[in-house]
Amino acid sequence: MLPRISARTLAALTAVVGVTVGGLASAGAATAAPAGKPAVTGGSVAPLAVVNLGLTTTEAKKVQRWLTLHWGYSGAIDGQLGTNSWKAMQRWLKAQWGYTGAIDGVVGGGTVTALQWMLKANYGYSGRVDGIAGVGTQAAFKRFANARS
Template identity: 65%
Template sequence: MRSKSMARTLVTATVICAVGAAGLVTTGTAAAAPSGKQQAAASESVAPLAVVNLGLTSAEAQKVQRWLRTYFNYTGAIDGQLGTESWKAMQRFLRQQAGYTDAIDGIVGPNTIRALQYWLRQANGYTGAIDGIAGAGTQAAFKRFANGLG
């Protein structure tokens, strides 16, 4: 008899633990899942990061956009915001002039910056490392390029 009551007690304790654990998992999942409003807010906060002027003012960025429109099939607005379409055109330029081999996707990642640094070294007095990091030296050389466009 003792073994049957011990087995029942053990089974009951196991079921209680399992139900309790399931409740914790469900609670954790519900707490971790953001609401639709939270997801929308997160999307909105990411959108401005798509503009990467690398230290250029809006007027300087407009000069770059006009140059990209003339020579590298940029069809977006001349708005002083170097967004995805501006960077796609810049990547086309970098593919032609600086050995850029990554995707033409408008994402300003380390490979885009490396190609830009390489080209800026050749044409605009950049003396820093070709490291894919758009630091002060990269931004200063990019600014010299933009201001040289007239």
Template identity: 60%
Template sequence: MRPNVMGRTLVSLTAVVGIAAGSLAGASAGFAASGSAPRQAVTADATVLAVVNLGLSTNQAKGVQRWLRAEWGYNDSIDGQLGTDSWKAFQRHLKAHHGYGGSIDGIVGSGTVSALQRFLKNNGWGYAGEIDGRAGSQTQAAFKTFANWCVNTY
């Protein structure tokens, strides 16, 4: 072989071997990383613990919690965070007077929101929309009106 052809062949062969070795090294590192990464556990209870203030300020939510404490057996802290215990107390009210048929679980689903909408509509808190189970802007505005009354009364 001529020296020029042999040099090009040697350079090409070295490049191919280098690329292959680099690909294998990267693949094995990626494989090792994916297998050894810690896995996180996810539980369904995570959503139950969520705070759902439906647009209320902390002060407005505290007013609602004081009303719930005085009228519906809420006994957790007055912290302005409408969490599971706040909504359980509210669900007791909604079940007693506003057609809530679900369980007292503190989850703010469409059944809770529908009963809340009936409460806000039937008691003069300014809700004039459909009972649709969605906490849209009209529901939130009426809930704020109610919460402001709670702040001034409790």
């Protein structure tokens, strides 16, 4: 299991990688997960990062289709849960699961906490509601994704 990384550290590392490979835009494309493979996982990240929380691209596409139908997501159905996917998710979490933060697409502790409340109520999450997207949160998020069509 990877150590927990703060958002500030992850943002700094993302910037270094982006500069090293020629810019943040190319770094995002270079780090996209191939079809069927998990993308970036973690507790919190900088804006514009892809945070699939352990979902494969196929599972993330299911979530994006659901967000398109119900929560105003209008981006590509590409299996990469980026800022716009998470903004739509935050709108849902704010409306129904007690999320009180900004609709900014950043997967921070508040977003994960609200997601954990939903997963605990409906998808078998049995861990602590602590805002950390660990293995149990990710497993329950997979169940949520696979319940979408």
